[in-house]
Amino acid sequence: MKHFSVLLEESIAMLQIKDDGIYVDCTLGRGGHSSEILKRCRQGHLYSIDCDMQAIQESRPRLEAIGSNFTIIHDTFEHLGTILDAQGIDKVDGIFMDLGVSSPQFDDENRGFSYRMDARLDMRMDQMSELDAWKVVNEYSKEELERIFRCYGEEPFASKIASKIVQIREEKPIDTTFELVDVIKSCLPMKVLKKKGHPAKQVFQAIRIEVNQELSQLEIVLEEGLKRLAPGGRFVIITFHSLEDRLVKNVFKEKGVPKKVDKRLPVTGIENLEFRLINRKPVVATQDELELNNRSHSAKLRGIEKI
Numbered sequence: 001m002k003h004f005s006v007l008l009e010e011s012i013a014m015l016q017i018k019d020d021g022i023y024v025d026c027t028l029g030r031g032g033h034s035s036e037i038l039k040r041c042r043q044g045h046l047y048s049i050d051c052d053m054q055a056i057q058e059s060r061p062r063l064e065a066i067g068s069n070f071t072i073i074h075d076t077f078e079h080l081g082t083i084l085d086a087q088g089i090d091k092v093d094g095i096f097m098d099l100g101v102s103s104p105q106f107d108d109e110n111r112g113f114s115y116r117m118d119a120r121l122d123m124r125m126d127q128m129s130e131l132d133a134w135k136v137v138n139e140y141s142k143e144e145l146e147r148i149f150r151c152y153g154e155e156p157f158a159s160k161i162a163s164k165i166v167q168i169r170e171e172k173p174i175d176t177t178f179e180l181v182d183v184i185k186s187c188l189p190m191k192v193l194k195k196k197g198h199p200a201k202q203v204f205q206a207i208r209i210e211v212n213q214e215l216s217q218l219e220i221v222l223e224e225g226l227k228r229l230a231p232g233g234r235f236v237i238i239t240f241h242s243l244e245d246r247l248v249k250n251v252f253k254e255k256g257v258p259k260k261v262d263k264r265l266p267v268t269g270i271e272n273l274e275f276r277l278i279n280r281k282p283v284v285a286t287q288d289e290l291e292l293n294n295r296s297h298s299a300k301l302r303g304i305e306k307i
Helices: 008-015 032-040 053-064 079-086 102-105 133-139 144-154 156-167 175-188 202-213 215-229 242-256 287-292 294-298
Strands: 024-027 047-050 070-074 092-098 229-239 276-277 300-306
Touching: 008 032, 008 092, 008 229, 008 300, 024 032, 032 047, 032 053, 032 092, 032 144, 047 053, 053 070, 079 092, 079 215, 092 215, 102 133, 133 144, 133 156, 133 202, 144 156, 144 175, 202 215, 215 229, 215 242, 215 287, 229 242, 242 276, 242 300, 287 294
Parallel strands: 024 047, 024 092, 047 070, 092 229
Antiparallel strands: 229 300, 276 300
């Protein structure tokens, strides 16, 4: 399946790219957003980060066709501060993140991300990582499995699914995506199985978040990224599920919205904020984009600017 860059025009417009600016794409992927940033900062420099070596290999020629003023770093974006320090960069004019799993990752059955294709349980964005979905499913305790299904997947049948996994794996390991799907389906009532959407979606999301430590990495990069913005610099993020969006929304709100005060109390001073929200409500995909790429339906774009 062809890879589409989600909310491409909207996110590039929100970044307000300067010709001589310094920019970071924390999620290079297949280079869609990076290539558009690079086209607009001819006198500046782009630093693109990705933990997926396959994505880097595929994206490099695309960026080289545009210019040479870019650097690709194979790492996880939680190390943003260390990466910029190594490059001798203190402040940047813009940071972009697309937190979605790319279409090639989902569509490559060998990566084990999809509940629609049979493959060994994997789900690692970084193929060099030791923790994979197989280890989570076959080695985590019932309590640990229930926690991640409930917290990361918001799965109402978390306890029942976790118990069933532990029971099944006592006889033999759960090796593949389809084996796990069968276990999940066996725990759900018929009225749930008949609902629209795949019954394994929430559990697969939870395992993927755990394998890649997505929320903890996001917390770290939000804090570090905001510290690294130059005045007028913008931090722009696309999220794809409620846990990510809630985290981004709350951090941006804390930094960019004045605290509510009791109007009956005397005013002791005006709060000086370092940031301002670019948009209070998230930008979502247009109908035209949805017709081209259904995976855009859950995407939400938010941005904040250093004053």
